[in-house]
Amino acid sequence: MSFVHSSPRVYLGHGLETAGAWLLGALWILPLAYAIWTAFHPGEYSTHFVPTAPLTLDNFGRAWAAAPFARYFLNTMLLCAMILAAQLVLCTLAAYAFARFVFPGRNLLFALVLLQLMVMPDVLIVENYRTMGALGLRDTIVAIALPYMASAFGIFLLRQTFKTVPKELDEAARVEGCTPLQVLWKVYVPLARPVYLAYALVSVSFHWNNFLWPLIITNSVESRPLTVGLQVFSATDQGIDWSIITAATLLTSAPLLIAFLLFQRQFVLSFMRAGIK
Template identity: 55%
Template sequence: MGNPLKLPLLLNRKYRKPLVDNRTLRYESTRRRILQILWNGIGFGFAVVWMIPFIWVVRTAFLPKESTIGTGWSWGLTFDNLIHVWQAAPFGQFFMNTLLVCSGVLVVQLVTMTMAAYAFARVEFAGKDFLFMLFLVQIMVPPDVLIFSNYQVLNEMGLLDTKLGIMLPYFASSFGVFLLRQSFKQLPKELDEAARVEGASRLHILSRIYVPLSRPIYVSFAIVSVSFHWNDFLWPLIVTNSEDNRLLTVGLAMFAKATESGAQWSDVCAATLIVSAPLMIGFLLFQRQVIGSFMNSGIKG
C-alpha cells in the first residue's frame, strides 16, 4: 500500500496540465476577441470617415439655397435643387449616353474576352504563351498613356465626338481575358472530351459548359467594367465636343464650372447626386449578389 501523503502530490501533477491548458485557451480566446473588437472599431472608424463627404453631399443637395450659405443647422429639405439641375442641363441626355456607352462596351467585352480566354485556355496554337504575355503587359500599361495614340487613330477614322469613338478603345479587355482564362483553366478537361464524344462543337462547349460555370467571373467583371466606364472622365472629355455625346461625368464638370452655378453648392451637390445615384442604388439592390460574385471569383493556380 502506497504512502497516503503522496496522494495530493499525484493529484496535483495529474490535473496541473489541464488547468494550465484551460487558462491558455481562455487567454487566447480573450486576446482574439479583443483583437477582433479592435479591428472592427478601426474598420468602423474608416467607414465613418469615408461616409462624411457623402452625407454632406446628400444633405446639401436637399437643402434650400439660402441654408447652404448660412452657418447654422437647418432641418428644411426640398427637391427644388434636383429639379433645377435636371432642367438647367441636359442630364437626361447625358444619362442615356452613359448608359448606352457602358452597356455597349460591356457586351462587346464579354464576347471578345470569352473567345480570347477560351483560346488561351484550351486551344493549342503557335506563340500562345508569347501572345498571352503581351496581354499581361497591357494590364501594366495605364490607359491614360494611350490617349494620344487612340485620339490620332479615331481622328483618322472620323470617329471623334461619337459614342462609338468613346467605346472603341475598350472593346477588348486584357484584364478580363486574364481573369476568365484562369477560370477556364480550373475546369477539368474531361468536360471537353465528354462533350466532343457527343458531337458538340467548340462553340457549343463554350456556350453550354464554360460560360455557365464561370458566371461569378462574368458578374465580377461586369461590376468592374460598368463602374469604371460610368466614372470615366478624361477620355470622354477629350473625345467629345457636343452635348449629344457627352457622358454624365463630363456633363457634371461642365455644369460645375458654369458661372451661374459655380458658387451654388446645393446645385453642384444635386448634380453630383444625380450622377452617382444609379451606381449606389444598383449596389444596394444587388448587394448580396455583388459580394457573392467577388467571393466566388477567386483566382487559383
C-alpha cells in the first residue's frame, strides 16, 4: 500500500508497527532458536547461554543411535508417498466425474464427499480402529494411510480447477478420437499441474506431521512413523536429557524444515493456492 508519509505522527506509527512486527517475529522464532542452541551444544550449556560454548554434533549422533530413527524415516516416507499417490489418482478421477459428467445423484454425492471436511478421520478413531481390526490391518503402514486416501479437500480443489478448463479443449480432444480417460490425461491433468504441486506440498506436510491416528494404530518399530517414534523415544527412553530430545526433535522436523527453507516461495504460494479455492 502506498501511503504518503506526511506527518511525524505517521512516521512514529510506522516505527511502532515495525517494532511490533519484529518483536512478534522474534517471539515466533525463539522456541526454534532455543531448540537449535540446545541441540548443537554439550548438555551442560543447554541452559547457559555463553557465546563461547563449543559446538557439537554429538547430540545428534547419540539420538540417532538411541532409537531406530532410520526405520522411522523410511516408514514416514513410505506413508507419505503411499497416501499422496493414492490421493492423486482417486481425487483426480472423482473430481473429473464431478466437474464434467452428468449423472443421477451427483449433487447428493458431492455433499456426502464434502462431509469429510467436517468429520475428519482424526475424529473417528474408535470406529476406524475397529474396522482395521476386522480387515486384519492393525499395525501396518497401509492402515495409517487408508482413511486419508480419499480426500474431500483434494476432490474439491481439483473439481474447482477442472471446471475452469475450457470445454472447447475437451471437445476438440474428443473429436480427435480420445476416450474420456485420455482427455483427462492429455488435457486436464497438464493444465492443473500447479494445483497438483500445491496439493502435494500440503498433503505431505500434513501427513509427515500427523500423530494421533498413527499413535493408535501402530504398535511396532516396523510401522511407526517419525512422529510416533519421536514420542515413544522422548517419553520413555530418555528421562529428561534435553540435549538428546531436542536433537531428535530437530532431526524429525529437518527434512520438511530444509525443504521449506529451500522452496520457501513455492511453499507459501502452494498453501495460498490451496486456500483460495
